[in-house]
Amino acid sequence: MKTLRVRIIAGLVAIAFLVALAFALFTVINTKRLFADYLNEYRITRQVQWARVLAEHYLQRGSWQGVNQILPGSRENGSMGMMRGRRVTSGEMIVLAGPNGDILAATDRFDSQSLNGDELQQASAIQIDEKIIGYVYLKVEYEIPGLATMESQFLRSVYYSSIGGGILVAIIAALIGISFSNRLIHPLKQLTDSAKKITKGEWEVKVNLDRDDEVGELAQAFNVMTEKLRETEMARKTLVADVAHELRNPLATLRAQLESIQEGVTKPETQVILSLNDEVIRLSKLVNDLQDLSLAEVGKLSLNKENARLDLLLQKVVGLFEGSIQDKEIELSITVPELPQISMDSQRMTQVIINLLGNAIRHTPFGQKISISGGEKAREIYVEIFNEGESISIKDLPYIFNRFYRADKGRAREQGGSGLGLAITKSLIEAHGGTIGVLNDYKGVKFFFILPK
Template identity: 30%
Template structure:
């Protein structure tokens, strides 16, 4: 059994899968990176805003307490060096609760109710105050000043951007690892799938070139494994059909050669004067021509059946009447063959059938029984209904057929004894034609061993119902 040999090559399908999988993973990784970066950026900024506002509120409480002790801000304006110490003392509790590098003295300013700075900003830009956030300071419902604090956006370059840079660097490392893993996964998957599809493509090409010995390796339970199994079944079927066709041609040539050889011999004998040209010899020639005509007709019918072009005129038909009439007409034929007929036919069994094709079917079965049943013999035919089918049982007496040969009886030109001589009866096409005729009526024809010692045929036909009338 030949198996396709493979060389390493880039599979177009594998390359496409590789590009698609890698592109999808890169797109997902980029989307995750942007989403996480945005989330970290916005989330961290919101956290800073809340933390800075909380520190400003804590410092405001301390400043109000200091103002209540001094009654004004003059003491702080005269000694601005006390401002860092005051900020550190006011924020000491908050820092112990939530340590943070934020909250330095230069991040806060203080101005009096009239707008004059008590603790001015350290920037030289006079418009820098416009960028500060202001928190009013109240004592007994009276505004005693405003505490300004630097918004977190302005501190990003000094502190937060370093933190975000570290987080984004770590995220980039994670995404790079994910990209490498995706690359390996995409490459491995595309190689595995591309290798299997390439093997299937090469095997299919060999099959189209007529190499029906090509087989694919099985194994696995995925769709590709089942496809490989189906491919092997297809290859085996094509091989069997080719061998059957070769046998069919050989057998047909043999069957045609025999009557042609007899015709040629008899004609040459008449031409040489060995046999006289009289009615007896002409009758022998006519018999051989009839045998040839019958064989050609049978071959044509089987070829039509194979092509699905067998002409049948299906119409409502009484199967009981068709079978009973043909058996009555065959009494003389059966008697000459030494067979006793026994029938059990149910009345009015209706099917859709072709009366001419059914008569041909009964003739082939009668011919088979008369040719192969040893006299004195018995032929028993019955017809009955079973569920939605009409069942015909056709059985004869000895000799029988070995069970191993039963399934081959409807093969064309097949004879149990292996002889090609027509002396045993017919060309070997009768039962093949009978099976094709039953199939044309939507039925089945199955062989089994008869209780009478011979062969039993069971034929089934769909009963005629109101829906198909």
């Protein structure tokens, strides 16, 4: 298996070799071009020199007679003074052509009787009094002494330097790759080791990396994920414990009453059967509430939405609690205008209002007030339910919508609450795309929720 370290080092070494190869190719191509340019400049310079010599010869003779005597080499006379040091070099072919391009003389055998268009264009004109009397063309081959050797030696040195440089750069790249891979892989190994510990249930694991790059962000995200997983695991364990606790009492009651009937201590009278039925109903409601809550939290709770008015639902639910309100002599006020229809599940929203209003009635002291208000804003509808009484403790506020959470567990259980009402309410509101919250007031507590139009 190729590790990340091997891949990084191999990649850097490969890049180093490719760069060295590209440099060598560029150098070779550029060197050949430079040598070609040098030969062209050399040819032009030599042609100009020979054009002057040949023009002087023509002035002295009045014709090209005897021109072959000066082409092979230099002569030490006055008229040929300009030829001093102008010997024909090996690898050069000097061609003298007339004004029309016909070959008049050459230092070597020329393949044709006249210069072609390209050769004539490259040739240097021989002029006297601005009149062209001929052309001199210099054909340069690589056989110029020392030129081929110099080029081959230079190219050979380029090859060797490129190979040596490539090896050196590859070694440097490998060292850099080792250092870089260590810096990159070490934190990844920490993350891997921590992930393995998490799979074993070690939730307190944290990755401490003092880095401000992407790896540091990954470590921070990993720590956040670990904390969320830990909270989820704790919530799961708490849920199991809470469910077991909630089921224990009704099941114990059922068992005790059934055993009493079996032993003949208690007769199966109507009152006893009704008591058993109440416990069964309570268990069924608890199971149904848990199922609804689980479906809502994973976004799979089915909603039968239809257009309905929330103010009408409020009035309907208030009517259901008239008996409880009268028993506690609660002063109830409703200030909700006629609201526009919105898309909602009327049955689920009725459940929301029942939970909130029932919670308010339970926690409102005898003879105190409950006020229900609502209205609409730009794209929202809101409802507020306020009850007088004790405020919720500051430490309890953040958890008030958690499942099975009770600020006063003993009182809530005695009154029949399962601790799921507010959690289900929150999930149903969020399933409708809304938000819900709770605020302490100096006189009591206010629950509110907001729904989109």
